[in-house]
Amino acid sequence: MKAELAAAGAFIVKNINGWVTIEVKGCTGVKFLNICTHRGIRIRGTRRIDGETFRVDIPAMDYK
Numbered sequence: 001m002k003a004e005l006a007a008a009g010a011f012i013v014k015n016i017n018g019w020v021t022i023e024v025k026g027c028t029g030v031k032f033l034n035i036c037t038h039r040g041i042r043i044r045g046t047r048r049i050d051g052e053t054f055r056v057d058i059p060a061m062d063y064k
Contacts, residue, residue, distance in 0.1 A: 017060070018059075018060045019044070019045075019057040019058065019059060019060060020057065020058055020059070020060050020063045021045075021055060021056070021057050022055070022056060022057075022058060022063075023049070023053060023054070023055050024053070024054045024055075024056065025052060025053045026052055027052055029052060029053070029054045030054075033046070033054065033056065036058070041058055041059070041062045042058065042059055042062070043056050043057070043058055044056070044057045044058075045057040
């Protein structure tokens with residue numbers, strides 16, 4: 001039963017049209033953004049909150 005619900009939840013998340021805002025903290029924030037770009041994850045609305053924090057929007061279908 002739980003596996004079926006998890007599979008259904010994954011299907012729903014992958015088919016949502018929209019964007020998810022995530023916050024990346026730490027000294028490797030730029031490295032994380034570079035990895036996303038290398039893997040083909042679209043990024044928009046990159047905002048630096050402070051010296052070690054970024055807030056970015058990524059497609060909901062790419063969010064895991």
